[in-house]
Amino acid sequence: MPTIVVEVMPKAELLDPQGKAVAGALHRLGKSEFTAVRIGKRFELTVDGPVSDDLLADVRALAENLLSNTVIEDVISVHMLDIETIPAGGTH
């Protein structure tokens, strides 16, 4: 069944305490090449039936209104899941 992916990230101008904690952990592990970490959300919506442009527009509206808090988050991407883009060894 087709799957639509919605990606939401904390706004760039806001602090992301969870990301800051991970960045701190990486530094303590000696991984100083990472200057920042931000943590957002990734939604997979499974659709029963074909995905029309109308449905994608609908999902875009849902992403703004229901799936994200636009005061603190940005919807950065709404796209169809392309099965081929998942690397072979990625899922186990």
Add this chain to the structure above:
Amino acid sequence: MPTIVVEVMPKAELLDPQGKAVAGALHRLGKSEFTAVRIGKRFELTVDGPVSDDLLADVRALAENLLSNTVIEDVISVHMLDIETIPAGGTH
């Protein structure tokens, strides 16, 4: 600065209560075309300097050991952020 994206999703065989709650909300809103919702995480690691294959392998290991809980989650993707793949209207 280059950014590496790590995507983590709850394992397919496990319940995802957060996703179930969103799926229930969609149904109550009359959006019956969505059969399932799963909610995972999306990490953006900003790197100071060039991204070598070694560094990407390093991030893959970190993704498994630090960024995800492999008992309940799968790392589904580790890739460079390609600025062009973000749709024009996606960010605001």
